[in-house]
Amino acid sequence: MSRESAQQVPVKIHVTTKIYNGKNKDSIxxxxxxxxxxxxxxxxxxxxxxxxxxxxNTIVKISEKEGLILRSGAVKMRLPFLINKKKIGSYESPYGVFQLITDTKRLELELEQQQQNTGIFDVLYDLNMQGSNNGTYHMTISFKEEK
Incomplete structure (x- = not known):
């Protein structure tokens, strides 16, 4: 039995995360x-x-109404997103595993019509860690095929 695997396309990636917590704003x-x-x-x-x-190592999975960010290696994290719903994730540190709760306000994937394998993933969510509000996060991941 042969299973055809999906073809991976090399892309340039730009990740921007803006964090709003009270009067404080941070950007990564x-x-x-x-x-x-x-x-x-x-x-x-x-x-x-x-x-x-x-x-x-980061894997971002996006479907119509939900998304998932999985990180492994030096940082272990599972961050699930479901539009207008709260989802439970986790963050593993040397001090233990912490529960994360995401409350997703916006989740969009916009693919370029003119250029294949190019687009922007946009997610806006509130993040709670161990019951404490960590702020509102706005993450965009833009990607463009490298030729």
């Missing part, structure tokens, strides 16, 4: 390279970040 950006693929009714963005503590 990362630019690098990874892969994009479509399998069944889901889209995937995969990339690797190198930080001081080691390598973080």
């Amino acid at each position: 950006e990362w630019v690098g390279f990874g892969q994009y693929l479509e399998k069944d009714s889901s889209k995937y963005i995969k990339y690797e970040e190198i930080i001081e503590e080691g390598t973080i």
Whole structure:
């Protein structure tokens, strides 16, 4: 039996996360390279970040009404998104596993019509960790096929 696997396309990735917590605003950006693929009714963005503590492998899974960010390696995290619903995730640190709750306000994937394997994933969510409000997060992941 042969199973055809989805083809991974090399992409340039730009991740921007804006965090709003009361009067404080923080912004984190990362630019690098990874892969994009479509399998069944889901889209995937995969990339690797190198930080001081080691390598973080990230997989972003996006379907029509939900999304999931999985991180493994130096950081272990599971961050689920379901539009207008609260979802339980986790963050593993050297001090233990912490429960995360996301309350997703917006979840969109906009694919370029003119350019294949190019688009923007946009998610806006409130994040609670261990019952404490960590703020409102606005993350965008733009990706563009590398030729």
